[in-house]
Amino acid sequence: MSHEAESKLPTKLWGGGRSPFNLEYGKLMMWIFLLSDAFTFSGLLIAYGSTRYSFPAAENHASIPFGSHIEMEELHQYFTPSTPGAELAPGVQPHWPSPELVFNHFPFLHGHHLPLLFVSLMTFILIFSSVTMVLAVEAGHRNDRKTVAKFMYWTIAGGIAFLSCQAWEWTQFITAGANLKDNPFGPVAFADLFFIVTGFHGFHVLSGVVLNIVITSNVLKGTYEKRGHYDMVEKVGLYWHFVDLVWVFVFTFYYLI
């Protein structure tokens, strides 16, 4: 298909008349958009890093055995809550909470200390949906419409699963008493940044799911088969992988460090 086109390409890369990046216009623009989006997320990470370092560090509570039964009340000794009306004793510093004590829940296993298990599951779901996305792109290179559609379904399912997990995580955190002005686990900034960073990322996942649904319906209609290439699948694929990439760093900075 492209032999005729190739022969017309000027040989000089920067001599004009061709894309020096050898990329389709829309894909180049997607890369530039992703770079600008990376700036936005970096702004949040910069705010997070400097805010976190302006508070005393969390202590490591690895002494609580994994899977042991523990109630929220017993964990309170590890936190310095900042809620209006609950003044800290003089000399007590509101230290940043340890993520393993805040995020230690798992659905149907209430009251057990299972730190990071749920968020790891979310990470694996997102990595796996990234794999199905890239498999859809690969099938698109071979103009295999059915396989593209199949892997797009899996990607959408992964995105919805991730969003459901995040909704559950938020519900846990909110029912524990956290919101934008109270935080039973430590400085209010911890809750603020949690909601803003994971919320902004979750909004990206939601947009990605919507884009994937639009593209899948076009795949099913045969729009790209008629067009002769599946570049649109590649473009939403780039966006989807970026969302996965951002989660890698949210996971690292918010839950691990």
Place this chain on the structure above:
Amino acid sequence: MSSSVDFPEFERHAPDPEAKKDIWKTFWILFGLTVVDLAFYFYIPSGMTRNVIFILLGIIKAYFIVGTFMHMKHEKTAIMLMIIVPVIFIMALITTALYEGYYLFNLHWK
């Protein structure tokens, strides 16, 4: 078929028969690195060393996601530089902001 060539100013990548193998290899690497993250979380006491390990693992994961999944390994050097160089400045800014946070810490609590 001439209508299918919307943008004759670039060459499309040919389908790569090795692509699927590469994708699954990358998946297992990412899976393994996340498991390593968790192992380090539970077996290394918290501190600067552990944080540096987590950040390095994050950068390695980013290399595999951007390189294989986003196909950056096969793109022109110009686009690689266009995307990667600004990110280096971002990392410098994050490091600077951490020092700023540490200064605020001293101001508030010391």
